Structures are given as structure tokens and as C-alpha cells.
């Protein structure tokens with residue numbers, strides 16, 4: 001046991017150079033959504049880093065306790081974005097999850113999902129397609145405006161009290177099987193990576209993106225066989241599955257030439273742009289170069305529309321009140337926050353209103369929502385409060401994961417606020 | 431090891447979630463913002479009511495457990511690092527309510543865990559003003575501010591935390607309730623114990639409720655940035671501004687090293703060759719008066735040899751002028767792994783001598799030091815950039831810190847303007863004061879805390 005711990009500590013030494021930059025100033029307490037709820041130091045970046053340091057210096061024996069603290073995290077990056085010392089908190093946490101996980105082993109349920117399903121897109125898709133056919137049996141429509149469903153089975157293991165978005169009747173993959181078109185007047189050619197959530201739950205977002213691209217005569221490459229960007233696996237510390245997913249996607253997208261690799265999912269964008277290269281250090285140089293080249297092409301679709309296509313300037317719209325939620329992975333990771341707002345304002349039927357704390361995390365955090373639903377809900381309820389207080393009829397955002405979380409919160413409170421992707425609202429104007 | 435029965439007693443009192451004894455929880459309360467070795471507490475307790483806090487203190491006392499109260503744990507002097515044997519950390523963030531903001535009588539009553547910036551914002555919503563603004567205010571607690579007598583950027587004109595403390599009600603070491611001060615402007619009932627609590631760093635009592643003074647806010651302000659090619663000129667300017675009966679609400683200085691670190695970090699176009707930058711802000715109750723003062727300040731800056739003076743026309747420009755100061759710590763902190771942030775303070779006329787000495791010390795010990803701080807009140811932050819893992823270099827840092835304190839004292843200054851003594855600086859205390867001072871303080875402590883259980887070892891050692 002102690003010998004094992006020694007091994008674990010040695011692996012964690014890799015993070016020492018990054019961790020030592022944390023000056024323990026505690027300023028991350030001001031912005032961490034999890035800390036705001038639990039008010040426990042072990043849940044904020046400073047505490048987690050201290051725990052990892054102590055594990056690395058063999059001062060702690062309870063690796064599982066540290067792992068639990070590490071998992072009490074939305075990976076929202078709020079701490080990193082506000083850290084006076086510029087500590088790369090997310091890099092540290094993700095690498096630490098991989099290391100601690102390698103040591104502790106992956107829990108059985110996750111093993112099945114990541115190793116079995118995510119890395120085999122065909123199987124994953126079939127399972128979910130089947131689920132979509134049968135889900136009517138389990139769920140009933142809870143809110144017309146939001147279109148989410150809540151569980152009919154009380155206390156079903158994962159569904160619980162959540163107002164889950166139903167799986168789409170037909171995923172994007174079935175609606176738009178594959179595309180490979182040349183650019184027209186738009187001049188550019190892009191690859192489009194819809195990502196799991198858009199494909200399976202919000203295909204209309206994918207369709208809005210495609211509509212806009214076609215409208216601007218942008219060439220589109222959307223190959224079949226795309227798989228998950230890898231973040232759920234990585235966040236759970238499963239680097240092996242993550243690597244497989246990166247490689248598969250890489251091979252598929254390397255087949256063609258294009259200027260940008262677009263996504264409409266903030267989480268996918270940040271993962272592919274930042275984490276793919278970050279986690280490639282153990283690969284051969286040529287592989288690292290390939291990953292870096294692909295990552296450099298990754299761009300958020302809002303940013304593409306505003307900065308590259310240069311869509312027409314904002315108008316002073318009136319009509320539907322729309323507010324905007326900043327996904328953490330767009331604002332804090334990619335520094336994209338002006339473009340989606342500009343895009344919303346191009347719609348003459350939209351009166352844009354800012355909500356309070358627009359860049360406060362919605363509390364979804366991927367598997368955090370599954371592991372710590374109560375906390376996730378507390379954080380989401382605050383977001384819901386700000387949305388409602390803004391008086392908006394629609395809340396727009398740039399990440400389907402945030403869309404799911406906000407739908408859940410709004411639907412549970414029976415609010416008449418619709419949740420949309422910015423691209424849906426933009427596409428309405430075309 | 432603590433007995434199971436005692437643990438259970440705490441759990442019954444506070445609820446299971448508020449009694450933290452797991453290894454990972456305890457390790458998360460073993461440090462604060464000071465660059466010191468951590469000490470892991472045996473137990474972490476979080477009372478959520480006044481009665482629970484009192485009972486917690488009494489139980490610790492009965493069981494001879496040394497108690498360290500912890501707010502946000504942002505102090506820079508080791509004040510919240512617990513005691514080695516059987517140390518218990520008592521958290522105040524379960525008691526973070528603002529109990530009253532009285533707009534007629536201009537006071538507020540708060541629980542100790544209330545966060546400074548949140549409180550200041552609530553006060554501002556009611557058209558009033560709570561001026562103390564430590565750089566950590568977004569997270570620091572008012573209890574921590576009082577216990578450290580925290581200062582901030584507005585110190586020169588508005589004073590520091592002690593100037594706003596009207597009363598402190600606290601639990602003594604035995605868990606009995608002590609009331610001091612009150613809600614009236616005038617109050618001479620009994621000893622002035624409330625002010626004794628200010629800066630006591632958790633060694634004399636555990637605050638339960640704090641009564642704070644509020645003031646009307648200024649209605650207008652104006653910010654200026656002046657560049658100097660000679661630090662003496664900057665210092666003369668500061669003296670001249672004050673001699674002209676103008677008291678700016680902020681008067682911040684960045685030295686040449688800091689300017690360059692900020693410029694490396696922001697590329698905002700700061701003058702790399704400037705010896706110093708002064709950021710000056712004046713405020714007041716009438717826009718015309720403020721404009722007048724601002725004009726005068728610009729004149730004085732020019733007269734005393736400022737190379738360039740910029741005045742902000744609007745809020746956006748003001749924000750821009752502040753950029754350099756706001757980025758001082760972030761820029762310095764990013765330059766090297768470890769940031770040792772000191773706060774030696776000298777009479778304001780001695781700032782040039784102090785900065786020169788700091789730079790000489792930097793050269794002597796081959797260390798990177800950037801200095802910024804509150805030029806108006808002489809409170810400087812020499813910031814040593816280092817890597818604590820490099821034992822040899824860190825030893826030089828310790829020697830340099832010793833010398834910085836020696837110089838500060840020789841210039842008629844003090845060890846610490848606002849960061850407190852804790853354990854980090856207790857060994858120098860006698861140098862600044864006298865042996866008798868330490869003995870007097872220890873006797874005082876012994877009298878109110880006979881078992882030496884309230885944050886033992888802090889400030890006066892022992």
C-alpha cells in the first residue's frame with residue numbers, strides 16, 4: 001500500500017511545477033460555484049491544489065479522499081480565469097484526475113460507458129437510438145415551451161427528479177448524414193463537428209448551423225464516423241479512452257482540407273482546441289504535431305460568423321426579449337463572449353437584455369451533474385433566478401450542455417422561458 | 431487523537447457536516463496565504479449560530495484544545511495556521527450574515543464571517559459607504575479584517591478597519607459572552623475592549639458580532655496617473671500634495687521593477703524607463719471641489735518634475751489608468767513560482783530611502799524584488815519573487831526580509847502596516863518595541879486566556 005502511494009506521489013511530481021505557482025491567496029473562493037454552496041476549502045481550487053501537493057509529498061495517505069475532492073468540481077475554469085497568479089488550474093485538475101484514476105481504477109459503471117460505448121460510436125449511437133424510441137414509455141412531457149421530459153419512474157437511478165431533455169426522434173446524423181461541399185462566394189471551407197449532445201438531443205442546433213453556413217456559401221465537410229470529443233472520459237481520468245477518441249476524430253478530419261473546424265458546443269471547442277494538445281505530451285513528436293495542427297483549426301461557430309464571415313452589424317431589434325448565458329468554456333477558456341451577443345443582436349425581432357452574472361457557471365459540469373446532482377441543482381437554481389429576473393422570454397447560449405442544465409432548472413420551476421442556441425436565433429433571420 | 435465521545439458531542443452540537451475530521455478535509459485547513467510550512471489541524475469545526483460558537487469555544491477550553499479561528503484564510507502572516515498539537519480550526523463562514531444596516535444611525539451589525547466586499551456592496555445599495563478595502567476584499571471576512579486591522583487603498587484619507595469598529599461582542603476563552611462598545615457615536619462605558627480586539631489575531635477572544643461605522647459616500651472622484659524619472663520627485667510630489675491640504679483617497683506607487691513586470695505581462699505601453707508611477711485619485715462631496723483638487727494635483731505633479739500626467743475624463747478612462755495598479759500583484763506573482771509579499775511601512779517622507787534600500791538588498795542577495803504600495807501612508811509592498819523549493823535561494827530571501835525590516839525600523843517605520851504579525855513576524859516584534867512590551871502583552875493574554883488556548887503562539891509567541 002505505502003509502496004503504491006509512493007508510486008502515486010511520484011506520478012504527481014509531474015504537476016509540481018504548475019502547482020507551486022499557487023500562492024494560496026484564496027482569491028478563487030470569490031468565484032468558485034461549488035465553494036459558494038459548500039463553503040468548504042477542500043472544494044475550492046486552493047484547497048484541491050494543497051491536497052494534491054500533500055499527496056505528492058506523501059503527507060496524505062487517503063488518496064480516495066483526495067479523489068473525491070477532485071471530483072467536487074465543475075471544471076468550469078472560473079478559478080483559473082480569476083487567478084492573480086495565472087495558475088493553470090484546469091490543466092492540473094485534469095492531469096491529476098488521470099493520475100489518481102490510474103492509481104485508483106475507474107468505477108465500474110464509467111468503465112462500461114467510456115471503454116464500451118464512447119469509443120465505439122456505432123454501438124453508442126445504436127444504444128441511444130433505441131433509447132429514443134422507447135423513452136416515451138418512461139417520460140412525460142413536462143413543459144411545452146422547454147420541451148423537456150421528466151421521469152415517470154420515481155427515483156430512477158440517473159433520471160431521478162431531473163427534467164431531462166428527450167433524445168431527439170432523429171439525431172442530426174440521420175437528418176444530415178454527411179456533407180462534403182465546395183465553398184461558394186463565402187470563400188471558406190469548414191469542417192463541422194456537431195458533438196454528441198447536438199447530434200443526439202439538439203439536432204435543430206446542428207441544422208441551424210448548417211443553414212447559416214449554406215446561406216453564406218461556406219463549403220462544408222461533415223464526415224460520418226465522428227465520435228465524442230473525449231471530455232467525459234478525460235474528466236473521469238480515463239486517458240486511454242480519451243486518446244482513442246482523439247485519434248479516431250483526427251483520422252476522420254485529416255482526410256480533407258478545410259480552413260476551420262467548427263463546433264457549436266463550447267465544451268467540445270475548448271476540449272479540442274486546448275485539451276487535445278495539452279494531453280498529447282506522451283505521444284510521438286509527429287503525432288503531437290498532427291494534433292496541434294488540428295487543434296489550431298478549431299473555432300467556435302459564433303466566433304466564426306462574427307470574426308471570419310463578418311455577418312452584418314447589429315441592429316436595434318425589438319420583440320422577443322432574449323438574454324445570454326456565457327458558457328464557461330466559451331468565455332473563460334476561449335475568451336469568446338462578444339461574438340455571441342453581436343450575433344443575437346443581428347436579429348431584428350430580438351430585444352437583447354443582459355442578465356446579472358451572465359458568466360456565472362450554470363452548474364452542469366458534465367458528470368458533476370450526475371455525481372452531485374443536489375449541488376449542481378443549487379448552482380443551476382441561481383442561474384435560473386438570474387434568467388427569470390432579466391425578464392427574458394428566451395435564454396440563448398453557446399453550449400448544448402448548458403442548454404440541458406438550464407432547461408432542467410427552468411422546467412422544474414415551471415418558468416415560461418425557452419432555451420435556445422445562439423445559432424438558432426441567428427438562423428431565423430436568414 | 432480526540433476521543434470519540436468528544437467528536438460525538440461536537441457532532442450533536444454542530445451537525446455532522448460541520449465537524450470535519452477526515453484527512454482530506456483537515457489538510458485543506460493547514461495553511462493560509464503566508465509562505466510558511468503548513469500544520470494540519472486535528473479537527474475543523476463550523477458553528478452556524480452564536481450559541482454554537484460559544485459552546486464550541488467552551489468545549490475546546492474544557493478539553494484543553496488550542497483553537498484557531500479562520501475566516502477566509504487570506505492573511506499573510508500565518509495567523510490561521512493551527513497549533514501543532516491537537517490544533518482545532520474554528521470556521522466562521524457558517525456565520526456570515528449582515529444582521530443590520532442602520533441608515534439613520536450610520537452603523538451596521540455583522541457576523542464575523544460576512545465577506546468584506548459583499549458587505550460593502552450592501553452598504554452601497556443603501557447609499558452609504560464602508561471604506562476599508564483590502565486587496566483581498568472579494569473573499570476576506572470582516573472578522574478577519576478586524577482581527578488583522580486590515581488596511582487598503584483608501585487608508586490615507588479614510589483610515590483603516592480600526593477607524594470603523596464601534597463595538598465587538600465576543601466569546602472569551604471559557605466561552606462566556608463579552609460585550610464591548612456599542613451603536614452610539616459616543617460610548618465610554620467600561621474599558622475600550624473593542625479596540626483591544628482590533629488586530630488581536632484571534633488571541634484574545636472569538637468575535638461573534640461586530641458593530642461597524644458607516645459614512646456617507648463621496649459623490650465624485652477623479653483619477654490621475656503621473657510618471658517620474660526620479661523616485662525622489664515622486665516622493666516630493668506626494669509630500670507637496672498633502673502640504674497643499676489635499677488628501678487623495680488613493681495615492682499608489684509602482685516602482686521601476688514593478689512597472690516592468692506589469693509591462694511584460696500586459697504590454698499596455700507603460701514607460702519602462704520611468705523610476706516610478708503614481709496613481710492618484712481624489713474624491714469628495716461636490717464635483718466642482720473634486721475638479722479643483724484634481725487640477726491642483728496635476729499642477730503639483732508637473733511642478734515637481736512629473737514627466738507626464740494623464741487625467742481620466744470618464745469612468746472608462748479611469749478604469750484604464752487603474753489597470754497598471756490592478757495588475758501589479760498578478761504580474762509579479764506570475765514572474766516566479768513563489769511570491770513573498772511584505773508590507774514594511776515607513777513615514778511617507780522616507781519612501782525614496784526605503785525603496786533605494788530595498789533595491790540594494792535585492793542586488794546584495796541576488797533577488798528579484800518589485801515594490802508597489804500605498805505612497806500616501808508609506809505602506810510599501812516589497813514583493814520578492816523566488817522559488818521556495820530552491821533552499822539556497824530561499825535562505826537568501828529570509829536574510830533579505832530580515833534586512834528589509836531592519837531598514838524599515840531604522841527609518842522610523844514598522845514591521846507591518848497591515849498584514850499582521852502572526853507567526854511570520856513575531857520574532858522581530860521585540861526589535862520594534864521592547865522586551866517589556868512583550869512581557870506586558872503576554873501577561874495580558876495569560877489573564878484572559880489562562881490555558882493559552884486562543885490561537886497560541888501568534889503575535890507574541892510563547
Ligand SMILES: Cc1cc2nc3c(=O)[nH]c(=O)nc-3n(C[C@H](O)[C@H](O)[C@H](O)COP(=O)(O)OP(=O)(O)OC[C@H]3O[C@@H](n4cnc5c(N)ncnc54)[C@H](O)[C@@H]3O)c2cc1C
Nearest residue numbers: 501502503504505509565571573574577580581632637848
Ligand atoms: C491577494 C491579497 C491581498 C491582500 N491585500 C491586503 C490589503 O490590501 N490590506 C490588508 O490589510 N491586508 C491584505 N491582505 C491580507 C488579508 O487579506 C487580511 O489580513 C484580511 O483581513 C484577512 O481576512 P480573512 O477573513 O482572510 O482572515 P483570516 O486569514 O482567516 O484570519 C486572519 C486572522 O484573524 C483571526 N480571526 C478571523 N476571524 C476571527 C474571529 N471571528 N474572531 C477572532 N479572530 C478571528 C484569525 O485567527 C487570524 O489570526 C491581502 C491578502 C491577499 C492574499
Ligand code: SF4
Nearest residue numbers: 022023025026028083
Ligand atoms: S486564486 Fe490562484 S493562486 Fe490564489 S489560491 Fe486560488 S489557485 Fe492559488
Ligand code: SF4
Nearest residue numbers: 032073074076077079
Ligand atoms: S473549475 Fe470551477 S468548480 Fe472547479 S475549482 Fe475551479 S471554480 Fe471551482
